[in-house]
Amino acid sequence: MTFERVKRPEVIKLPTMLDFYPLEDERHTRVSLFFKYLRDGRFMTTKCKRCEKLLWPPRVVCSTCLSDELYWVDLGVEGELYAFTEVRLGAPLGFVQDVPFCVGIVKISGLLISARIDGAKYEDLRIGDRVKLKVVELEDGRVFYRFVKA
Numbered sequence: 001m002t003f004e005r006v007k008r009p010e011v012i013k014l015p016t017m018l019d020f021y022p023l024e025d026e027r028h029t030r031v032s033l034f035f036k037y038l039r040d041g042r043f044m045t046t047k048c049k050r051c052e053k054l055l056w057p058p059r060v061v062c063s064t065c066l067s068d069e070l071y072w073v074d075l076g077v078e079g080e081l082y083a084f085t086e087v088r089l090g091a092p093l094g095f096v097q098d099v100p101f102c103v104g105i106v107k108i109s110g111l112l113i114s115a116r117i118d119g120a121k122y123e124d125l126r127i128g129d130r131v132k133l134k135v136v137e138l139e140d141g142r143v144f145y146r147f148v149k150a
């Protein structure tokens with residue numbers, strides 16, 4: 001039996017575990033298409049061919065029937081604010097500079113999706129408000145979704 005020796009790196013890059021955004025490329029996720037679509041302004045997820053369950057987050061295997069025959073569906077870009085709150089203290093690393101900010105649950109195409117709600121103060125939001133997708137590009141080129149009042 002042979003072993004490959006692994007050298008300790010000179011510099012340890014800090015730390016992916018504290019990065020709340022997923023790694024998006026094909027090497028790191030089998031749902032990299034989600035991010036490709038998102039980059040194009042499309043909010044997509046997977047749906048099961050066998051049992052028709054709409055899955056969130058996008059998956060490669062159905063969480064209900066375990067089928068891997070899934071297809072991509074467009075959720076649209078507008079939803080409804082189902083619940084929300086404001087983060088005033090205790091934001092995680094990487095978000096401290098944004099405090100205060102709003103987070104919410106957006107109802108879109110029958111799914112309930114948690115996301116940041118940008119561009120509005122807590123006092124300006126109401127349950128039932130129409131919200132629309134906002135694609136945020138991170139400094140390293142990755143993209144992620146948030147919502148803003150429509």
Ligand SMILES: [Zn+2]
Nearest residue numbers: 048051062065
């Ligand atoms: Zn299924």
